[in-house]
Amino acid sequence: xxxxxxxxxxxxxxxxxxxxxxxxxxxxxxxxxxxxxxxxxxxxxxxxxxxxxxxxxxxxxxxxxxxxxxxxxxxxxxxxxxxxxxxxxxxxxxxx
Numbered sequence: 001x002x003x004x005x006x007x008x009x010x011x012x013x014x015x016x017x018x019x020x021x022x023x024x025x026x027x028x029x030x031x032x033x034x035x036x037x038x039x040x041x042x043x044x045x046x047x048x049x050x051x052x053x054x055x056x057x058x059x060x061x062x063x064x065x066x067x068x069x070x071x072x073x074x075x076x077x078x079x080x081x082x083x084x085x086x087x088x089x090x091x092x093x094x095x096x
């Protein structure tokens with residue numbers, strides 16, 4: 001089975017409220033066997049324009065598990081916090 005990856009590119013619009021999301025999401029990711037690979041580390045833009053400077057990559061054991069996490073009842077209220085305090089894109093992709 002292929003791993004599933006959540007790749008998020010974000011621009012935080014309300015950093016104070018966004019802290020609540022960061023504090024709550026980690027436990028839910030762990031509950032679904034997710035592992036943070038990138039969580040807004042040091043970076044250097046080498047090509048193109050960066051519209052969303054915060055980058056997050058989460059690895060799940062399977063693509064299906066990543067989708068299960070994203071659509072879970074546990075994540076829904078936490079996702080709402082992210083959506084209200086940031087803008088950007090989120091994709092879930094099956095690894096090779």
